[in-house]
Amino acid sequence: MSDPFVGEIRMFAGNFAPSGWAHCAGQLLPISQNTALFSLLGTNYGGNGTSTFALPDLRGATPVHLGQGPGLSPYDIGQSGGAAAVALTVDDLPAHTHPVSTVAAGTRGTTGNPSGAAWARSQQGRTTEKLYTDDAGTVAMHTGSVGSTGAGAPHENRSPYLGVTFIIALQGFFPPRS
Numbered sequence: 001m002s003d004p005f006v007g008e009i010r011m012f013a014g015n016f017a018p019s020g021w022a023h024c025a026g027q028l029l030p031i032s033q034n035t036a037l038f039s040l041l042g043t044n045y046g047g048n049g050t051s052t053f054a055l056p057d058l059r060g061a062t063p064v065h066l067g068q069g070p071g072l073s074p075y076d077i078g079q080s081g082g083a084a085a086v087a088l089t090v091d092d093l094p095a096h097t098h099p100v101s102t103v104a105a106g107t108r109g110t111t112g113n114p115s116g117a118a119w120a121r122s123q124q125g126r127t128t129e130k131l132y133t134d135d136a137g138t139v140a141m142h143t144g145s146v147g148s149t150g151a152g153a154p155h156e157n158r159s160p161y162l163g164v165t166f167i168i169a170l171q172g173f174f175p176p177r178s
Helices: 035-041
Strands: 009-012 021-023 028-030 052-054 165-169
Touching: 035 052
Parallel strands: none
Antiparallel strands: 009 165, 021 165, 028 052
16 A cells, blocks of 8 residues: 555545544544644634644545536535435425226225225224225215325435445645645
């Protein structure tokens, strides 16, 4: 492995940071002991800029390249965003309907192995609605749609993932600007 540039970030399969490297976990470092790295990172990831600066925190985050690609949002260095979970609202769903129709006139429905099924009212004395009826005749139906459901709880919003360690070089070659 070649010597890294100061500030270079790598993925590492170990559960520790090798000598000369640190985890990308947002920790504060003293500027006085890391002047080269501070000159590259500044306070883009936190710190007071007088005595401390922060390393990038890649725990639970997906790195994205800074700048703006065609048709994409711009990203600044140190910018973070996104959400681990979101709750969908009606505005997030595509327009759609849940229509209900029947062709009950002159048909008979069954409940065991449904065929000729039609929406139906409950039979006298029963408290639950039935999906099928054996009544012949026209069934008058409301022009609405079936009822709503769901609790609006947030759902997972991440692609499949695999945990690895992100480390940043504290020592190495100072990267030349070209």
